[in-house]
């Protein structure tokens with residue numbers, strides 16, 4: 608009985624150590640920028656998510672096939688929106704800059720999470 612308890616305790620502490628180790632690895636791993644850009648592209652192009660191509664061209668991305676022109680082409684955003692908070696706010700809820708906008712309020716309407724919008728900004732900044 609005693610031996611069984613000890614084994615159980617040992618197993619438990621091993622699991623905790625493993626867990627801490629994995630958490631540390633995740634925290635120390637370098638941020639993979641490319642995967643952020645790729646995830647952002649998928650979210651921006653996905654018609655059930657960002658669906659940005661319904662209204663915007665993204666001229667620097669050859670994979671962004673669309674003839675949409677309801678919104679301005681999304682280009683040179685890193686230089687035109689150097690403040691990441693401003694472009695994030697535009698995607699979160701464009702009514703902040705234009706109360707009559709037709710752009711969906713992706714954050715306020717919970718179409719996209721903050722994390723998903725961050726990935727889309729990574730993608731836009733790369734194009």
Ligand code: HEC
Nearest residue numbers: 657658659661662677678679697698701705708709710711
């Ligand atoms: C239904 C159409 C529509 C959709 C869908 C849409 N937008 Fe827009 N967007 C607009 C319009 C129109 C504007 C022009 C400014 C305004 O009216 O708010 C705009 C402006 C912008 C701007 C500012 C561009 C500039 O040059 O000033 C950004 C950035 C932007 N949109 C990003 C996005 C992203 C990212 C998505 C997808 C997650 C998206 N938009 C989806 C219509 C849309």
